Amino acid sequence: MNKASIVIIGGGPAGLSAAIEGAKAGAKVLVIDENGKPGGQLFKQIHKFFGSKEHKAGTRGINIGDQLLEEAKRLDIEVWLNTEVCGIDKNKKIWGIRDKKQSFSIVADKIILATGAIENAVKFSGWTLPGVMGAGAAQTMINLNRTLPGKKILMLGSGNVGVIVSYQLMQAGAEVVGIVEAAPRLGGYGVHTAKVRRAGVNFYTSHTISRAIGENCVEAVEIVQLDSNWKPIEGTEKILEVDTICIAAGLTPLTELAWIAGSKFVYIQEMGGHVPAHNKTMETTVEGIYVAGDVSGIEEASTAMEEGRLAGINAAASLGFYIEKEQEERTKIVWNGLNALRCGPFGHKRKNAKDKILASREG
Amino acid sequence: MTRILKHPILGDISEQKKVTITVDGKSYLAYEGEMIAAALFNNDIKTFRYTKHHHKPRGIYCGIGRCTDCVMIVDGIPNVRTCVTPVKDGMIIETQHGTGEWKRGGQDE
Numbered sequence: 090m091n092k093a094s095i096v097i098i099g100g101g102p103a104g105l106s107a108a109i110e111g112a113k114a115g116a117k118v119l120v121i122d123e124n125g126k127p128g129g130q131l132f133k134q135i136h137k138f139f140g141s142k143e144h145k146a147g148t149r150g151i152n153i154g155d156q157l158l159e160e161a162k163r164l165d166i167e168v169w170l171n172t173e174v175c176g177i178d179k180n181k182k183i184w185g186i187r188d189k190k191q192s193f194s195i196v197a198d199k200i201i202l203a204t205g206a207i208e209n210a211v212k213f214s215g216w217t218l219p220g221v222m223g224a225g226a227a228q229t230m231i232n233l234n235r236t237l238p239g240k241k242i243l244m245l246g247s248g249n250v251g252v253i254v255s256y257q258l259m260q261a262g263a264e265v266v267g268i269v270e271a272a273p274r275l276g277g278y279g280v281h282t283a284k285v286r287r288a289g290v291n292f293y294t295s296h297t298i299s300r301a302i303g304e305n306c307v308e309a310v311e312i313v314q315l316d317s318n319w320k321p322i323e324g325t326e327k328i329l330e331v332d333t334i335c336i337a338a339g340l341t342p343l344t345e346l347a348w349i350a351g352s353k354f355v356y357i358q359e360m361g362g363h364v365p366a367h368n369k370t371m372e373t374t375v376e377g378i379y380v381a382g383d384v385s386g387i388e389e390a391s392t393a394m395e396e397g398r399l400a401g402i403n404a405a406a407s408l409g410f411y412i413e414k415e416q417e418e419r420t421k422i423v424w425n426g427l428n429a430l431r432c433g434p435f436g437h438k439r440k441n442a443k444d445k446i447l448a449s450r451e452g
Numbered sequence: 453m454t455r456i457l458k459h460p461i462l463g464d465i466s467e468q469k470k471v472t473i474t475v476d477g478k479s480y481l482a483y484e485g486e487m488i489a490a491a492l493f494n495n496d497i498k499t500f501r502y503t504k505h506h507h508k509p510r511g512i513y514c515g516i517g518r519c520t521d522c523v524m525i526v527d528g529i530p531n532v533r534t535c536v537t538p539v540k541d542g543m544i545i546e547t548q549h550g551t552g553e554w555k556r557g558g559q560d561e
Contacts, residue, residue: 123517124536130516135461149461207518217521219498219511226515229535234490235465237454238512261456305509306498343518 093119095404096183096197098174098346101129102390103382103397104203105157110401111201112164114410119195120161120168121185127161127168128154129205130225131390133232135260136253138391139278150390151232157394177350181377199377199404202347203397206340206361206383211245214300220307224254224337231261239333243310244268245298246337248276252285254337259288266329267291269298269312271319278435299326301334310334342384350378355449359442360386366450370403370420371396374450379404386446388439395427455494471541488534488545489515489522500524500534504550524548528555 095111097104100122111118134150174185184194208223230238247270255265302309314325347365352373354363371379379400382393406416431440469484482491499509513521517536526532530552
């Protein structure tokens with residue numbers, strides 16, 4: 090195979106949703122994923138999702154992953170696993186490596202980038218010691234690898250990832266010694282935060298980590314209170330005995346392929362930094378190359394799935410699988426869903442940030 | 453014990469097929485198909501490599517194959533991401549120093 094209609098890079102919630110819509114429209118679809126299993130980060134999300142019933146609210150991430158894979162299978166979607174994409178040229182020629190052995194190249198009519206994101210680090214003295222890890226890494230260890238990364242854990246960051254992973258670490262049998270938050274207020278949804286609070290976890294607002302202590306691995310952590318200018322207050326240092334420090338300080342979009350492909354970018358801090366400029370159909374500034382999910386701005390799996398659907402519908406439509414009216418109707422339905430997900434005090438911020446990206450593309 | 457045998461959402465895991473791996477010359481048991489990083493954690497090994505210039509210890513950081521903090525020498529191949537590479541029976545794993553080096557006979561097959 091050296092030619093394919095729609096090639097989707099990344100088989101997580103956005104990529105699989107895009108593939109399903111593309112295949113439903115009648116397009117030939119290929120999903121490429123670097124990992125040995127599809128699903129992206131869905132299979133470590135064992136908590137129930139938010140949103141409305143249409144957005145699978147109340148369903149756990151793992152079960153949503155299963156549903157997407159079943160649907161992809163039913164539609165006979167081709168998936169290449171253990172396949173790394175290294176480059177994309179102007180003619181939408183993709184090249185990469187399969188099974189760490191065999192190089193390949195394939196020309197796509199349309200490309201959808203759904204490459205996801207990477208966790209941010211926070212640098213403090215000792216941050217490179219074994220035992221300091223991303224909160225998502227700890228979540229992968231417990232929920233996918235069924236392995237506790239440590240017994241006594243400190244979480245840095247009280248956003249959704251911080252509180253959800255804290256709770257899941259406790260479900261897995263670890264002790265969460267505390268959650269440290271630099272801001273004066275907690276950052277996560279009330280329902281997740283309250284669950285952790287009810288379980289007796291200490292929250293340290295206006296605090297940060299001043300150093301991780303240990304020779305060859307984390308043995309303790311020193312935290313310190315911050316003043317209103319985010320400066321450490323001398324004399325407020327406190328040492329907590331822990332063997333693991335988890336960092337939940339947000340994510341950065343994995344945009345390498347969009348840069349290589351030549352898309353224009355826009356810097357939106359709330360969306361994770363540099364993101365590919367894209368329009369309402371998720372098309373970047375390069376004709377025929379789309380983005381969906383965290384690569385187009387950090388949000389959630391539920392919005393990633395809707396964005397994937399948008400990209401899939403519109404990529405298929407641009408290949409002639411939908412007439413204009415169908416394309417508009419289907420796009421509108423997904424946009425209504427997205428707008429519903431991007432409301433409320435948390436969602437509204439994301440909507441404003443997303444609007445900035447759209448404006449940059451139009452302008 | 454770091455292995456999570458019982459879980460309120462994911463359920464219990466039963467005993468799985470075990471394989472033998474060698475880490476820095478010593479034999480350890482691992483579950484067939486689990487990631488190398490998980491197998492090492494379950495054998496109380498948390499330092500995977502030492503940095504080139506300052507010889508500082510490193511373990512896992514991102515756990516999903518992106519940051520390359522957890523690389524080791526596996527069957528003679530350096531810079532293998534242990535968090536996304538499953539164990540195989542008889543696998544020879546070595547702590548990596550610096551950027552590592554290819555060992556004689558080190559190849560994928």
